[in-house]
Amino acid sequence: MAEGGSAQSGESLLFLTDEQLRKGIEAMFFAYRGFTADPDRILENYSYGRAHHRAIHFIHRSPGTTVNNLMSILGVTKQSLNRVLRTLIEDGLVESRVGPRDKRERHLYLTEAGATLEQELSDAQRARMRAAYRAAGPEAVAGFRQVLEAMMDPEQRRHYAALKDAGS
Amino acid sequence: MAEGGSAQSGESLLFLTDEQLRKGIEAMFFAYRGFTADPDRILENYSYGRAHHRAIHFIHRSPGTTVNNLMSILGVTKQSLNRVLRTLIEDGLVESRVGPRDKRERHLYLTEAGATLEQELSDAQRARMRAAYRAAGPEAVAGFRQVLEAMMDPEQRRHYAALKDAGS
């Protein structure tokens, strides 16, 4: 399928060819493997999986978040999430407190042990990210983030943006 | 913390802060969901999964590839790959030919039906990629690719590069 459409008024649209798009697709595939490789290795030692990592990450980012909210951020069913949370709670990495206002809700927090594992995982993941950022340079990083953001579904982008400024 | 992602004279390293790295990590997470969303929807109609998509993609990219080669590109075991290939062959989407030189090898090709599904899947995935590329612009796309490439493990980068120029 050719690109066609708009005229090339000065600005070349060569970066929109199927060939370029395919390269981008394959880059995403291979890069995502690298992206998860380091945490995956660490998680093996604890017999946890990626799902545990994701839960830990976002509980760390939004302490006190509810199961419902976490569900919608992670894009999994509450049953999937519940299984992961149950093991994390049993193992003393996550604490679940009954909601003060609405007792149906459970508010989630990392324990000290949970925060320690979170640190170990994110240190590893950031190290790779840092190396990649440094190798590519600040302009490339800005472009990287722009394209990724444009690739998200609107709902994902909402979640992303909601987290975006939380720590500033 | 201020946002400015652009480079400052004197080589500011603000783009390497933990905060910036964390945003990149979350962007990867949310973007990857968007990246796979459209093909996933299509695959449901055929009761296939992402594993089938990956196999189909790389067989399309490298017609005649062997099982062994595909295994190493996809980074899965032969048992995992075999399960997927078996169903694709049974369903007439993939053809497996005994190697002409080395008769131990099986060379994999898409059938016409396989090529049709490949087209449907990659059209959907490219459409999203094209929209993201167009929204972000050529400079951003260049940066996007640079960072992703830097994020890969060396072996993944080898595979990526080997595919890179094949179709040009």
Place this chain on the structure above:
DNA sequence: GATTTTATGTCAGCCTTGTTGACTTTCCAA
């Protein structure tokens, strides 16, 4: 020619992590 290595396929069984369905508890509104 005999032996070893390589490429592939298959069976069995396990794990993680998705899913749906059924259920309880809690809250809220008619």
Place this chain on the structure above:
DNA sequence: TTGGAAAGTCAACAAGGCTGACATAAAATC
């Protein structure tokens, strides 16, 4: 007060990873 919705839990199933063991055929080596 009663019925529905919302939050969370339990049970069972499926996809797709994994390992291990074993079979076959062909290639490579001794």
